Amino acid sequence: GLTVVPGLGPRLAHATEAEVTDVITEMLGEMPAEGAISIDLPEIAENGNTVPLSVEIDAPMTADSYVQDIMVLADGNPSPRVAQFHFTPMNGKASASTRMRLVQTQNVVVVARMSDGQAMMASKQVKVTIGGCGG
Amino acid sequence: AGLRRAAAAQALTQDDLLRFDPLGQVTLLHVTDVHAQLMPIYFREPSINLGVGAVEGKPPHVTGTDFLTMFDIPRDSPECHALTNVDFVDLARTYGKVGGLDRLATLVNAIRAERPDNTLFLDGGDTWQGSYTSLQTNGADMVRAFNALKTDAMTAHWEFTYGQDRVQEIIDGELNFPFLCGNVIDAMWEEAVFESTQMFERGGVQVAVIGQAFPYTPIANPRYLMPDWSFGIRPELVQEHVDNARANGAEVVVLLSHNGFDVDRKLASLVDGIDVILTGHTHDALPREVKVGKTLLIASGSHGKFLSRLDLEVKGGAVTDYRYRLIPVFSDVITPDPDMAQVIADIRAPYEAECxxxxxxxxxxxxxxxxxxxxxxxxxxxxxxxxxxxxxxxxxxxxxxxxxxxxxxxxxxxxxxxxxxxxxxxxxxxxxxxxxxxxxxxxxxxxxxxxxxxxxxxxxxxxxxxxxxxxxxxxxxxxxxxxxxxxxxxxxxxxxxxxxxxxxxxxxxxxxxxxxxxxxxxxxxxxxxxxxxxxxxxxxx
Amino acid sequence: MARIRPRVRVPGEAAAGDVVEIKTLINHPMESGHRKDEDGNPIPRQIINRFEALFNGQEFFSVDLYPSVSSNPYISFFAKVDEAGEFTFRWHDDDGSVYEETKGIALS
Ligand SMILES: [Mn+2]
Ligand SMILES: [Mn+2]
Known part of the structure; x- marks a missing residue:
């Protein structure tokens, strides 16, 4: 019999780049420059319901100077905020992982704030595809 | 055509296919993407294989007469037939079928006999799927055949479409050699599922083989068949495996990869310390290596149609020279290996009438x-x-x-x-x-x-x-x-x-x-x- | 909802000064608030909204989570271990529940 195509439902209302900008400027007062944040995300999501993300910044993590916050945003989800990690020197390493939902192909934006107030950002596109082809 | 075929068959011999001036201490043999083809077949290379962006017009995105020109191959030659679609039907009638694992066994065994302590035979995956017998036996036929070929290691892609339980069962009970997939991690705790690396000593040289499974297996194929495993290209993890191999004394590092050619070309530019990438998945057959920095990329075709031989000279812990040949497996001029022919006959016997x-x-x-x-x-x-x-x-x-x-x-x-x-x-x-x-x-x-x-x-x-x-x-x-x-x-x-x-x-x-x-x-x-x-x-x- | 069961992986021991990886998981639907039930009524949001990690009583890492975090939220991070002691992990649910797990670590 006839069925409908699975996995291609109507597009949800989603956040915009402008909303992402709003969240960042609310956090930092202004948009930071691009910086050395390592974002480990697959280029193509295996499963849009659970996309693994790791972020890392090569920073000393001493009482004098450490990474304080890393905020993760997604510009194509219903709302832009995904997670905000709060670090201390006791972490030893400014690195964390989680898994997130991505309802469609979009940019994941990562913003970091250091203990001295300096900030930076980076982003990476993740494709959410229908799948099914191959060599 | 009959006369021409006779002449061509006379002109081409098993010895011609095996002719190679040995070099150095290590001989790497590579097949990939056999897709369960036990028997000789015809296989036409593509007439269209478009590259975009930086790789436009670069190998493997070259076909037909452009390919002949680029690699200086005469029209109507055996290489022309093996590597391109040019005059395909006519030349197929001239040169006959390609592949067949009994023919492949003859070539592999001959090279092993010549270089008994130097040879590594590696399989790039997409081996267990693609035939009636492989589907009927859930891949057991190909596992048996590649055990009989005394394969040293493999990586995988379509193998996973038998489901993660079957893959694990084969690794635990049927496969006689390492199944290397360093880029596969368990989806819950993100820890390694398979061995990434196997060390071999060949000709007094420590050779590390790192396996890289097809990164997009759960996207290109059904994820429900391997729900607990996560794949991906993971360049940082590849670098980690390479660094570990070097720290453990590897003088040669080989990535046995099922990434696809363009992905491997980019990966080679991101990861330091890989001497050779044996590429797979995109089924490209290239008669010459492609060099990215110090890394050699080797593309060995598909369907058992080619065997790659790469000899390496190693001095002071580094590759100092190499010699490469992509050997077309012309079935009609190779004497089948009798043991492998028997294995194939045994595998096919229950299904022969239907097949x-x-x-x-x-x-x-x-x-x-x-x-x-x-x-x-x-x-x-x-x-x-x-x-x-x-x-x-x-x-x-x-x-x-x-x-x-x-x-x-x-x-x-x-x-x-x-x-x-x-x-x-x-x-x-x-x-x-x-x-x-x-x-x-x-x-x-x-x-x-x-x-x-x-x-x-x-x-x-x-x-x-x-x-x-x-x-x-x-x-x-x-x-x-x-x-x-x-x-x-x-x-x-x-x-x-x-x-x-x-x-x-x-x-x-x-x-x-x-x-x-x-x-x-x-x-x-x-x-x-x-x-x-x-x-x-x-x-x- | 299935019984909420947090799980953590922490090395049993570490040398003083080592930076160790900690992995945590909690089974939870992370109901986003964006979905509708079979009758078309919105399903209310219920997520884990905050995670905290403490060592010997001192909070050293936390996360604010939003509905875009996947169900069964996974969080991994690092800790520099200078002394033996006990890690405490806390997950805060929208419904006010707090789930807690502890793990000790020895010096090697
Ligand atoms: Mn293939
Ligand atoms: Mn493949």
Missing amino acids: TRVLGQTDDLLYRRGNFNGSFDDLICQALLEERDAEIALSPGFRWGATLLPGQDITVDDVHSMTSITYPNAYRMAMDGATLKTVLEDVADNIFNEDPFYQQGGDMVRVGGMGYAIDIRKPMGDRISDMTLLSTGEPIDPARNYVVAGWASVNEGTEGPPIYDVVSRYIEKHGTVSVPENTTIKIKA
Whole structure:
């Protein structure tokens, strides 16, 4: 019999780049420059319901100077905020992982704030595809 | 043709194929993407293999006479036939079939006999899937054959489509050699699932082989078959494996990869310390290595049609010289290895009558490989349209499947070489025009995205009952235009529902008869099939 | 809802000064608030909204989570271990529940 195509439902209302900008400027007062944040995300999501993300910044993590916050945003989800990690020197390493939902192909934006107030950002596109082809 | 074939056969010998001036301490032998082809076949290389962005016009994105020119290969030569589609039917009748694991065994054993302490034989994966017998035995036939070849290590892609339990069962109980997939981690705790690296000593040299499974297995194939495992390219992890191998004394580091050629070319530029990448997945056959920095990329074709031999000279812990040959496995001039011939006969015995059952004949050349519809795909689409009473047919852009010459019988083996998968259901569903466009755009971006890390390495989805135009250089969403329903000549209406039949859906619970039965029934009904040249896809490149 | 069961992986011991990886998981639907039930009524949001990690009573890492975090939220991070002691992990649910797990670590 006839069925409908699975996995291609109507597009949800989603956040915009402008909303992402709003969240960042609310956090930092202004948009930071691009910086050395390592974002480990697959280029193509295996499963849009659970996309693994790791972020890392090569920073000393001493009482004098450490990474304080890393905020993760997604510009194509219903709302832009995904997670905000709060670090201390006791972490030893400014690195964390989680898994997130991505309802469609979009940019994941990562913003970091250091203990001295300096900030930076980076982003990476993740494709959410229908799948099914191959060599 | 008879005289010419005799002359060609005389001109080409097993010794010619094996001729090689040995070099250094290590001989790497590589096959990949055999797709369960135990027996000799015909295999036509693509006439169209488009590269985008930085790789446009670079190997392997060169075909036909351009390929002959680039690699200085004379027309009508054995190399011309092995490596291109030029004069394919004529030269196939001249040079005969290619592949067959008993022939491959002869070559491997001869090289091993010459270099007993120096040789490593490595399999790049896509080995267990692609035939009637492999499907019937859940891959056990190929495991047995590659055990008999005394394979030293393998990596994987289609292997996973037997399901994670079966893969684990084979590794635990049937496989005599390491299954290396350093880029596969468990989806819950993100820890290694398989061994990444195997160290070998050859000719007094420590050789590390690191396995890299197809990064997009759970996307290109059904994720429900390997739900607990996560894949990905993971360049940082590859670097970690390379660094560990060096720290453990490796003087040569080999990446046995199923990434696909363009992905490996980019990976080679990101990871330090890999001497050789034995590439796989995209089925490219290149007669010369491609060098990225200090890394050699080797592309050994598919379907058992080629054996790569790479000799390495190592001094002071570094590769100082190398010599490479891509050896075409011309079945007719190689004496089959009797032990392997017996293994193959034993494997096929229970299925031989069914495998060789003749379903019909073909008037035309039937092949698949190429970026757009091949003629066997057109036949599958014809079968889907007719047998499933559909307006439009979709058939996946797989790169595997043997070639049939005009006038040849079509057997069950032949249909299975094109359709043998563990999720074969031929669905029938309503799809609106907008969704059809989305599907074509999505697949096109998986092939023609300028960044190879966003490519999945297949070919364009094959379409029956519908024509379209494609501009491969446009961004996603803008590549496809002029979609037309061929039965009426009308443009595809984004809002209208069409009856679409297809197969190889990655969605669990897809219903419908197996595609191999659909295609077999169609051929039996028609007796002799013809496939006119497909002129319904307009390509702007 | 299935019984909420947090799980953590922490090395049993570490040398003083080592930076160790900690992995945590909690089974939870992370109901986003964006979905509708079969009758078309919105399903209210219920997520884990905050995670905290403490060592010997001192909070050293926390996360604010939003509905885009996947169900069964997974969080991994690092800790510099200078002394033996006990890690405490806390997950805060929208419904006010707090789930807690502890793990000791020895010095090697
Ligand atoms: Mn393959
Ligand atoms: Mn493959």
